[in-house]
Amino acid sequence: MFTRRFLPACSLGLAATPALVRNARGQGSFSSFLDGVRTEARRNGVSANILNQAFANLQPNDRVLELDRRQAEFTQTWPQYRDARLSQTRIDAGRRAYAENRALLQAIEARFRVSSRIVVAIWGMETNYGSFTGNFNVIEALATLAWEGRRATFFRAELMAALRILDAGHVRVDRMRGSYAGAMGQPQFMPTSFERMAVDFDGDGRRDIWDNKADALGSIANYLARSGSGWREGEIWGFEVQLPGRFDTTQADHRQMRAVAEWARMGVTRTRGSLPQGGDWAIVIPGLSRGDTQAFMVGQNFMQIRRYNPSNFYATAVGLLSDRVA
Incomplete structure (x- = not known):
């Protein structure tokens, strides 16, 4: 769900390494940056235990910075983009996912008045129907991008939200995995979007968009229903x-x-x-x-x-x- 466009690292004339980024932007050491985040998080009620777990052995991730810089230009043509995402394999997998989760999708559609077909399509586009939700440590990725400094305010806010999500017990530290930019779980929500839009659809007390399909799909529907002017029930896209x-x-x-x-x-x-x-x-x-x-x-x-x-x-x-x- 997170898309930003920036120039590739090679066009900047430097390798995407934390040391060079730090020196170029005067951000100081990564450890001192984490100390500041820890102080802010404690002031906002995040427990010391969660912070100790989240920051244990944390280091800036060079791969995160490299991928971030590659988002500068959208190089695919529309036919290339369309055909890659509308492959017969993805369509067939979507039909199976729809059939296997029909009762759940009907319940979600009844509650949020959002097309279940659109919910499944977004699920398929974001994480191939939940089969790949990203393998980056979300705290590490967000801390790297917030420390790097180009969009420090945005990513620091996302990092703080991620720490609050951990503190609330919605997901374990080791399970908070996602994209290089911090988009999480089956819907690929950024942490602040999680706080605003994720739902506990099955009523178990947690909003688990990683391993709970009811919460993940319900959260997609809730996002569409509550954003902007809302979803218009019964209308086609x-x-x-x-x-x-x-x-x-x-x-x-x-x-x-x-x-x-x-x-x-x-x-x-x-x-x-x-x-x-x-x-x-x-x-x-x-x-x-x-x-x-x-x-x-x-x-x-x-x-x-x-x-x-x-x-x-x-x-x-x-x-x-x-x-x-x-």
Whole structure:
């Protein structure tokens, strides 16, 4: 769920090593940084025992910094991105996951009024239906990025949230694994998103998005339901359209909602079937910047998916995957 774009380390002319980063940014030693975090965390009620466990033998992780710098440019074209995420293997796995968890998904949909197909698609996109949730120590990753300094305020806040989550007993220190950027569990929530949006769906007293499918899938649904203007029950995310030959592509913007009748007057048609009878919709062309012309008409629920990850590539792929898994 966490996406940021920065220049690769090689383009900066230096290797992504903690020593060089520290010297360049004057952040001081890693141990002194942890001392400051420990003091702040204790003031905020985190137990000494949790801090001792979380910081035991902690060192900055060079691989985290290397991967962080590689997020600068999104180099895949829309067809490459789409085809990699809509492989038949992923679709088949999604259909099995949907069938095997049908009762749970129905219960989640009934509570949050969010499409279970979208929930499964996000689950599939984020962690391949829970099969790979990341192998980085979240505390180590967040501490490395907060100490490195370029986005110190953001990652220090995430680190403090992660320590509070441990202190609350939602997950053990050794099980708090995730991405290099600290996104955690089956939904890939950042720690502050966990605090705001994770739910204890099965009522066992813990919000376990790592090993408890009910909590993980319920948390995805809760995120979609509570973010922004909320999920619109019963509405589809969007569909593929054909654009007229002289279509002004500056109007292809997820923020430019128009009445469907207006799009129809411009010559926009649905690739399969007919346009909806009403409502406001936008046109997106995910690969426009690279010359790809595949276009989609999208509604408010597309915007909700973008709140999970603010990328038209991501939101469109989630929508297409949801259409295929159930």
